[in-house]
Ligand code: HEC
């Protein structure tokens with residue numbers, strides 16, 4: 251059976267009742283997603299999720315709107331293609347939502363990359379181990395240094411994490427999973443737990459054939475990574491406009507796009523379509539939250555890269571406030587003002603940063619600022635939002651339970 255919940259409505263009620271006393275913070279419009287009751291035996295789906303299309307038994311990315319842009323020479327970047335097995339995607343989805351992977355069985359990937367918050371958590375900095383709740387109302391646990399990025403089009407990223415310390419999704423997944431500050435697990439914990447759950451044993455065999463007769467940590471990571479590769483977003487109004495539907499953008503948004511790619515604002519130099527990132531590191535001088543964050547320099551040792559971070563994608567950006575590695579800018583208006591004032595040149599950023607030469611005082615008018623913000627709203631496409639399983643094979647509670655969220659928050 252399928253349920254479609256309009257979470258915006260729920261969230262408003264819950265936020266009013268439970269959380270008005272909690273410190274006030276920006277909460278985005280809550281994203282819509284579908285909650286589904288899994289089949290009783292957790293049979294894996296052989297249907298490709300939305301955004302992907304079936305080709306010879308595999309799922310490949312459906313670039314229907316992006317390909318015309320590529321043909322028009324507007325890309326300058328090859329589009330990644332993947333060949334994913336629908337059953338492995340589906341298995342990865344259950345693992346992503348299942349807290350059984352974490353040391354204390356309390357924390358799933360979805361607690362910090364939640365569908366209601368466009369696969370991010372709506373927090374300035376994420377809360378790791380020892381916390382309770384999910385998304386913006388997670389509390390009491392260890393405060394991490396950085397903000398959780400959304401996972402849209404993450405398959406395209408050449409470097410993962412804000413400082414690019416992982417270069418593929420498999421290595422990346424080990425980060426949160428085994429970090430004592432986050433999920434606090436280990437390959438041994440993962441393997442011994444999952445091999446004791448008959449449903450998972452069955453599902454791994456279903457997804458991987460004989461190779462899946464023993465659940466290994468590598469297979470778990472493979473399944474989660476393949477699930478993440480299915481989180482694509484290429485059907486926004488911007489994409490429709492660039493493939494020829496000239497009514498897909500309003501005049502204001504179009505003006506905003508022109509500002510975005512102008513030589514004054516230069517946003518498109520670092521955030522070029524179609525991914526809205528050039529996948530490199532740049533120093534723009536956003537202030538840190540608390541402790542100093544040396545960004546990419548801490549990985550490579552190059553002081554030229556002090557305080558530089560990987561350019562993030564801007565897809566679904568209206569859904570993932572607050573912004574930047576430190577979560578220090580709360581709204582898109584604040585982001586545009588930050589750039590307009592010269593980025594780190596205008597906000598008192600440490601003097602030893604080498605701010606990128608494209609980031610300097612711009613003198614944009616109020617109309618240009620407003621149109622730029624409104625253009626960013628045309629990059630929204632959440633049609634590939636994963637379905638939220640109401641239960642997972644371990645039987646543990648998923649990050650969905652509004653009742654217990656209310657209960658926890660009122661303690
Ligand atoms: C406690 C909250 C939390 C949990 C749980 C968590 N993450 Fe994250 N995730 C983060 C934060 C914070 C970052 C950014 C860290 C950094 O850049 O140093 C991140 C970064 C990422 C990235 C990199 C995205 C990019 O654009 O570079 C991916 C992919 C990711 N997480 C996937 C996962 C997966 C898969 C799991 C479960 C195995 C998971 N996360 C569990 C908070 C969390």
Ligand code: HEC
Nearest residue numbers: 515516517520532536559560561562573574575589606608
């Ligand atoms: C020199 C390269 C560069 C230019 C030019 C640039 N950006 Fe960025 N942008 C970045 C980097 C790097 C970050 C991440 C910085 C951080 O987290 O400290 C970022 C972050 C952002 C974010 C936050 C994304 C998130 O997920 O938190 C937004 C929104 C954004 N930029 C919009 C713009 C706009 C609008 C312009 C033009 C006015 C622009 N950028 C120009 C490099 C650039």
